[in-house]
Amino acid sequence: DTGVSQNPRHKITKRGQNVTFRCDPISEHNRLYWYRQTLGQGPEFLTYFQNEAQLEKSRLLSDRFSAERPKGSFSTLEIQRTEQGDSAMYLCASSLGGDIRVASGNTIYFGEGSWLTVV
Amino acid sequence: GESVGLHLPTLSVQEGDNSIINCAYSNSASDYFIWYKQESGKGPQFIIDIRSNMDKRQGQRVTVLLNKTVKHLSLQIAATQPGDSAVYFCAEGDSSYKLIFGSGTRLLVRP
Numbered sequence: 001d002t003g004v005s006q007n008p009r010h011k012i013t014k015r016g017q018n019v020t021f022r023c024d025p026i027s028e029h030n031r032l033y034w035y036r037q038t039l040g041q042g043p044e045f046l047t048y049f050q051n052e053a054q055l056e057k058s059r060l061l062s063d064r065f066s067a068e069r070p071k072g073s074f075s076t077l078e079i080q081r082t083e084q085g086d087s088a089m090y091l092c093a094s095s096l097g098g099d100i101r102v103a104s105g106n107t108i109y110f111g112e113g114s115w116l117t118v119v
Numbered sequence: 120g121e122s123v124g125l126h127l128p129t130l131s132v133q134e135g136d137n138s139i140i141n142c143a144y145s146n147s148a149s150d151y152f153i154w155y156k157q158e159s160g161k162g163p164q165f166i167i168d169i170r171s172n173m174d175k176r177q178g179q180r181v182t183v184l185l186n187k188t189v190k191h192l193s194l195q196i197a198a199t200q201p202g203d204s205a206v207y208f209c210a211e212g213d214s215s216y217k218l219i220f221g222s223g224t225r226l227l228v229r230p
Contacts, residue, residue: 004162031216042208042220043163056217091162095216107153108218110162 002026004111006092012117013082020078021114025094032075033108034067035091036060043091043110049075050097082118089113131227138196140224142209145190149211153218154183154194158205166194166207196226204228 005024013019025032030051035043046065047057051072061067064082069075079086093110132138144152150171155163167178169185169192176183182195192209206225210218 006162033217040222042210042222043218044220045217048216056215058217107165107168109165110155112162 004092004094004109006090006111006114008114009112010115010117012119015084015118016081018078018080019082019116020076021090021092021116023075023077023092023094023111025073025075025092026109028096029094029109030072030097031095031108032069033093033095034075034077035093035110037089037091037113038087046077079116082116084118087116087118089115128222129225129227131229132199133229134199134201136199138194138199138203138226140194140196140207140209140226142192142194142221143190144192144209144211146211146213146219147190149213149219151212152183152185152192153210153212154181154192155208155210155220156203156205157208157223163208199226199228201228201230 004026007022011019033048034046036046037043044060045058046061047067049069052069064080067077091110091113093108095108096106153168154166156166157163167181167183169176169183174185180197184193196203204227206223208220208223210220212218
């Protein structure tokens with residue numbers, strides 16, 4: 001499977017605990033994105049990386065959230081002191097480094113997501 | 120704020136008929152639009168995209184139409200099949216590289 005890989009696929013945690021999700025993008029994709037999706041809604045942008053540099057963060061990404069991409073390959077999304085409102089599916093996506101508006105090869109491809117349930 | 124919306128939350132069609140899913144967008148600066156299909160418990164799957172310098176683009180059984188005048192986007196699926204049952208999202212993007220999604224339309228295919 002050469003698509004975007006995410007793990008764990010499901011995580012149930014108690015409120016106040018920390019959780020970490022991992023994303024392995026499609027190889028050779030320089031750009032990596034994190035989105036969050038709640039039931040019945042479309043995905044919402046959280047942050048994105050160009051190689052190892054985090055270039056933009058949404059205001060949805062509170063101080064309890066941190067994302068890293070230390071070597072420009074895989075990325076982790078950590079949520080500290082989880083709250084029930086954090087329950088959602090966390091989606092990772094990747095694309096080539098070019099302008100998404102220019103060529104089809106720069107399309108953003110999503111992984112299968114990591115479901116988080118905070119109890 | 121800017122948003123992408125959908126006219127119908129649920130669309131039910133007979134197998135073999137054509138489906139049309141509509142989407143309105145409000146950000147006039149958006150110049151890239153994309154349709155995703157999402158099955159239950161899975162991530163969004165790319166269907167087709169279109170850039171603002173085009174008004175129509177065709178793929179395999181799918182066609183996307185873009186009307187910039189009224190800020191409207193549609194996805195047409197020909198000869199709808201049971202495997203097409205899913206939630207369909209349109210999303211808009213610009214030079215910021217992030218996509219703004221609508222809330223989705225559920226497509227139900229009746230046998």
